Amino acid sequence: MYDLVVIGAGPAGMAAAEVVADHGGTVAVVDAGDQPGGQFHRHRPGEVHGRRLEALYAVAARVDMRYGHRVWTVERAGDRFAVRCVVGQREPASAVVSGRAVLLATGAHDRVVPFPGADLPGVMTAGGAQALLKGGGVVPSGRIVVAGTGVFLLPVAAGLAAAGGRVRGVYEANRPGRRLSSMAGEWGRIAEAGGYASRLVRHRVGFHRGQAVVAAHGRDRLTAVTVARLTANWRVVPGSRRRIECDVLAVGYGFTPQLELAEALGCRLEPGASGDPVVAVSATQRTSVPGVYAAGEVTGVGGASSAELEGRLAGHAVMGVRPPGRLLTGRAQARRFAYRLETAFPVRDGWRSWLTDDTVVCRCESVTWSGVRGAASAGAVDARTVKLLSRAGMGYCQGRVCGYAVNRLVGGDPMSVPVRRPIAQPLPLGLLAEEGEP
């Protein structure tokens, strides 16, 4: 039994693991992937360059890394936790990793806003494009458009352009303007954002504020998008639609934390900066459930450096060691900054006017906007009842992708976005049938 089982080998999880190991504790780090670093430090296998990545590997060498482990549930059994995993996809097996404490550092995935044609091959999330580039070294051939909202669009566009991608433009639905640059002095990462901006200029990639991709076109794959200027509430400015030929669209509207394990453990959730739920944590990253900690994106704090701070704090708390004061002040600063960043790039409800009757909202079950609307008029009031009456959110991804949109489309409270998934990862029935006692 470990002193700590970390779920998620990103910056938060690895930082916690390091602190626990430093203080003589035993740690296992469980991750679905096969390298440390998570989404932010994703890299091609064998290409370990740079101080940060080398440091992550140094930590990985000191703790038990359980790669290829997809956690399907965490169960509390007396004074310990059983982290139940499916291992591998080719010949799935099961594994249980037990600990005195668990750290939820499961990160986030792109928040998805539907629009006509968004299900065409060639349309991918900004995070997806980033993963192909960083993890696979792949720059899709053809013309690329980057769209959505948030600072994350910049590294994606800059990365693709620098690697030789033909990026035709970045379309930022908000108008960040001065407000963003005034934050620049406050934080190193914005300096980074500044770097991305100059790289975009160098590659002649236009940055268009207050504009969005409101439709994608193509038969079997993407061939063009419609770009439009937006009003303050994100409705299309009449007459501003224009078509841009392209082969790939990378689109991102911020991030949604992965909350199902926290929910299954009974951790209290609270509204984050955007109003959407995040795990509520104390100043030392304790959740409302004793023995369960959370750090990084699941607590609503974006960015690798703040995730790392949170991970360190969690590591100290697990070992019962008082954290250095600078961690606490750093965390407070990071939270303030994250809050400002999140509120500078909101998603405005006008996107709902981009949809047509046959726009796919739930990708897994091919439920369209008219299907969702039909459920609402038959008496559905939230994502759960829409699911029952239309199948939206009932498929393979369990509403991870469409949950945000469905909830907004029926006017649900942001906190009622679906997060309950007692089976957090698919697992073969045969494995489930053989699960042992914790």
Place this chain on the structure above:
Amino acid sequence: MAEERYGIDLLVVGAGVVGAAVAHYAARAGLRVTVVEQAGVASGSTGAGEGNLLVSDKTPGPELDLALLSMRLWTELAQTVPGFEYEAKGGLVVTGDDTGLAALRRLAGAQRAAGVTVTEVADPTDCEPHIRTGLAGGVLYPQDAQLMPALAAARLLDHPFIRLHTGVTVTGPITSRRGRVVGVTTTEGHYSCGNVAICAGAASGRLAAAFGTRLPITPRRGVVLVTAPVPPMIRHKVYTADYVGDVAGDTAALASSPVVEGTPSGPVLIGATRESVGWDRAIPVTALRTLASGAVALFPALAAVPVIRAYAGFRPFSPDHLPVIGPDPELVGLWHATGHEGAGVGLAAATGSLLAQAVTGRTPSLDLTPFRPHRFQEAT
């Protein structure tokens, strides 16, 4: 709002499948019906129901009579208000050993005498190609059927005489000096009405108390597993004979022998457990494992199929395993339709039809005495 509330003959509390059926038949009888629901349509037990319409699991008696009537009515509703994935697919009950087979035969014989169509199957693989080999035998029940409960509730509510008010919680009665219910209080103000039917599912006990009636209806949890969509491989509702024992069981402990079935959309449903644990939603791994092993034992090919979802729901449990259908013992104008436990979807059509007959002053086509709400008071 005030004018909308004008002229409500029957106010139904709860938009589950039972409330929807009561509303539907009352509207068909010409009553102006308003359904008041605290959340959304099918947000309670109905949203968790698997949609088995079973006669096979019922022993002869009032519940079986109710089920047989309900089967006929559901077949009719599938024609008149289609769109709820009704499938007359039949049920197959199998057993692994000779003792089980003898018991199953006895039950089937009694059921046949009560009007159930039964066919003995010597080799279950003849009707279910993927079922495990070596079973002792089985019985086929062609009347067993399936539907999608949430869609059924929504379709039943789609009637010009029915108004649906979602997001409104009923808190208690408004009574006249002569002890008649003349309306209800809610979180959104008062409603005046001629009659009230409490169809609040597992919450009915709590709500009835607010109306001054003791109704011992409590939640009994059920957990269901759902697989990824697969090509059709299971034709009937299939379960082992021990299921019949679980349904009639009283134990608070986990009991389960899952019904396994395919659905028109592809996923296989495996459910459900039966546990009395209050309103606790946290699903223990043991419950999931028990369901999974039961399903794989029946259909070995399911071992490789991924489970993508599990959920818990709460059945309206009644201590004598019979639903509560009929007039309130005290308050005139107050009616109850609840306590169907794990069979409320199946029994909803008959429940709705019979209660509507009673509310409109007709003689119900099936004797409601065994289901009378005041039987619990008589017992004490």
Place this chain on the structure above:
Amino acid sequence: MNEPIRFLCDGEPVDAEPGQTIAAALTAADVWTLRRTRGTGRPRGVFCGMGVCFDCLVTLNGRPDVRSCVERVVAGDEVVTTGVRDV
């Protein structure tokens, strides 16, 4: 640079860099449609790229529903993109 590894996609040979995911290798090879939806038969490709959305499911060596965006290619793999199981 390492030697490329070869695998089959719908019977056609595709070269991948060692360590690439199936989805990355297919994107590099300009293969965009990874499956078709049941029912309407619409094409789908890589979307989330991190194992969340299940849009990039392929059949790998006979095993259906493998998330190609998180599974690294092994030489000799047989990937079937048209493996729609019509249900």
